[in-house]
Amino acid sequence: MVRVRFAPSPTGYLHIGGARTALFNWMYAKAQGGKFILRIEDTDKVRSKQEYLDEIMDSMQWLGLSWDEFYKQSDRFDLYTQYAQKLLDEGKAYKEVREEGGGEAIVLKMPEKVIKIYDLIRDEIVVDTKELKDQVLIKSDGSPTYSFACVIDDALMEISCVIRGEDHISNTPKQIVIYEALGFKPPKFAHLPLILDDERARLSKRAGAVAVTDYRGQGFLPQAVVNYLMLLGWSPGNNQEKVVLDNAIKNFSIKKINKAGAAFSMDKLKWLNGEYIKEMDNAQLSAAVTPFLVKQWGAGCLEGKTLENIVQLYKGRMSTLLD
């Protein structure tokens, strides 16, 4: 049974890179007849915010990425503490008193060995634990660290393949050590290439829109965003650009995902969006455009047939609903 998850932390809005990670997980689950799990990694009590959680779920729904199961790590703190205690009892971890502020953290001893990661996209990645330090499992405030909670949840939720961004490659070996200490079998991994801006640097705010909601606000259709995102690092083959989602799912294969980072192109997204706009009928398009008109000019400025006629006129030249 294929079980995959998307695990955002509600410390910010859902950005376009996260959205693609979610999309690939979702497509893989659909393609394999598996389950797609949304797990909120809200172990950082200070930075996690309800408004971000709402925005993340809202963005995913807008994109059509529905989940089969839902969990929040903040509901599961007892579990993490239990497993940490177990490692303590087995002598695999030790307590460490924090110099400032006090409090005891639980830290995993790093064994000496060579770790092999099996990555579906990159094949085998080998790392010597000599490169790694002992890992904090439970912070001195009692909350689990990212890696510890992540490993326990992935194991307990029986995640078959962890599909996440390439920025997580370097903490994969640390996590494998935790799996082994706990006696869990590590899942498969697939590390997605990162989405870069037009200067090939990591996507950041100055590159324009980053949040999924920004694209929504700028008049992009969810189908276009989804279509564009799946083309970043993957191709359905046979020279298709405008992809029917069901066909894409049918053709989806993790092994065909690219290894190299992909630069985000607003031009191509706009073109795709225009293509989707052209195929909408006037009534649909009028309805889609109305919220933007209301926002700009107030309610009731254009309605019914008049709007449909105008929309008909402009359909060919629009690349976003804002136009």
Added chain:
RNA sequence: GACCCCAUCGUCUAGCCUGGUCAGGACACAAGCUUUUCAAGCUUGCAGCGCGGGUUCAAAUCCCGCUGGGGUCGCCA
């Protein structure tokens, strides 16, 4: 800096695994057609295997090195 990942047109990519098709498509760009004009549409064009060594009759494709880019080095996730 250390460790890890990566490398096909400006950009996204097909091709790479199982060497032998003028390296294919798309966005952008340019020109033309069409159009009262602008878009759209159609046609055409421009443009690429980072470099150097191997292996081979033959390398974008396999191997090594270099260069370049990216990622990670938190009691953040």
